[in-house]
Every structure is written in structure tokens, then in C-alpha cells.
Amino acid sequence: MLKELRAMMHQDIESILYDQAAIQQVTAKLGKQVTADYQGKNPLVICVLKGAVLFMADLVRQIDTHLEMDFMDVSSYGNSTVSSGEVKIVKDVNTQIAGRDVLIVEDIVDTGRTLHYLVDLFKYRQAKSVKICTLLDKPATRVVPVQVDYAGFKVPDAFLVGYGLDYAERYRNLPYIGILKSAVYQLKQ
Numbered sequence: 001m002l003k004e005l006r007a008m009m010h011q012d013i014e015s016i017l018y019d020q021a022a023i024q025q026v027t028a029k030l031g032k033q034v035t036a037d038y039q040g041k042n043p044l045v046i047c048v049l050k051g052a053v054l055f056m057a058d059l060v061r062q063i064d065t066h067l068e069m070d071f072m073d074v075s076s077y078g079n080s081t082v083s084s085g086e087v088k089i090v091k092d093v094n095t096q097i098a099g100r101d102v103l104i105v106e107d108i109v110d111t112g113r114t115l116h117y118l119v120d121l122f123k124y125r126q127a128k129s130v131k132i133c134t135l136l137d138k139p140a141t142r143v144v145p146v147q148v149d150y151a152g153f154k155v156p157d158a159f160l161v162g163y164g165l166d167y168a169e170r171y172r173n174l175p176y177i178g179i180l181k182s183a184v185y186q187l188k189q
């Protein structure tokens, strides 16, 4: 049954961009950079739900400093492949931000709206510093400027799924990152 479901999901994938080994390798590299930059700082590492949850889980295990974790759920795509333009807070962090070194962990920066909003929010809450670590950066589609401090891969202008990234809540559990066949979403929009 599981095999059949996997085969069905794979049929929707145009091509695989990054397999498990590539993701693991780049995550280890990012973890080393973060470790070097945050020695003695006890950063507050904030995962942007839901897309970044798999990356967060792998990344923190590659960071060799004390750190704290928190989770924020924001959403702007709904069941579409196009940003609604409005970032909605679904769940806020539980931690006081003032005076903290905040590291935001994201799966992808696309238009930049989500991260622009979050950086502004944490600065407004008087974080000591705010940095961004994203697995994927899609610079061609940027609408709002965002300073990305740590980026795993620069990706082409295509709709990606897998390893946390969804289309209409599906495909997050694929172990790799791939391009979704446009036929899958053109049928529905």
C-alpha cells in the first residue's frame, strides 16, 4: 500500500532536483556555518511551519552550540501555487523575542513576502539580531527584498515539492525535492 502511494506521488514529479544525500550534505555545511557564527550566543532558532519542519529537524542536529527552538505557523499560499500576497499568522512563538539572537529557519524563499514580514516582526519585537537560514532560495521570483544569510541551494523558477514543501498539503513527505508537473496544478486552478 505504502509502495503504491509512493509510486502515485512520484508520477506527479517532473524531475528530482535534490536527493536525500544532496540535502544531507548541504544541511551539514549550513550547520557548520551557523555553529561558527553563534558560538556562546544561545540563539533562538525559529522554524516556520509547516514547510520548514523537516529541514529544521535535520539542521539543528548539525548545529553544535546551545540553542533554543520555537515554532511559528504562517501561511500565504493556501491550496495554490501562487502567493496570496497576504501573510497570516496561524500560530505565534511562545518565547519572548526581545534581546534574543533569532535565527529563522525556512524551507524556501520565493516572493520573499513571508520572510520580509517575519524579519520586520522580530525586529519590532526588539530581537538583538535576526538572521535567515533557508534550504532553498528562488531569487528569480522575488517581489520583496530579503537578506538571506544562509542558503542551501539556489533554485530555478519552478514549483517545487517534497522534503516539507507542499502543493495543497500533499508531497511534504517525499524524501527528495522535485519539480511538480504543471499538469497537476493546472487542472485545479
Ligand SMILES: O=P(O)(O)OC[C@H]1O[C@H](OP(=O)(O)OP(=O)(O)O)[C@H](O)[C@@H]1O
Binding pocket: 048, 049, 050, 051, 052, 074, 075, 076, 077, 078, 083, 106, 107, 108, 109, 110, 111, 112, 113, 114, 115, 166
Ligand atoms: O517567499 P514566499 O513567496 O512568501 O514563499 C515562501 C513561503 O511559502 C511557503 O509556505 P506556505 O505559506 O505555503 O505555508 P506552509 O509552509 O505551511 O506550506 C514556504 O514554506 C515559505 O514559508
Ligand code: HPA
Binding pocket: 077, 108, 110, 111, 158, 159, 160, 161, 165, 166, 167
Ligand atoms: O516552489 C514552492 N513549492 C512549495 N511551496 C512554495 N512556497 C513558495 N514557493 C514554493
Ligand SMILES: [Mg+2]
Binding pocket: 051, 077, 165, 166, 167
Ligand atoms: Mg506551502
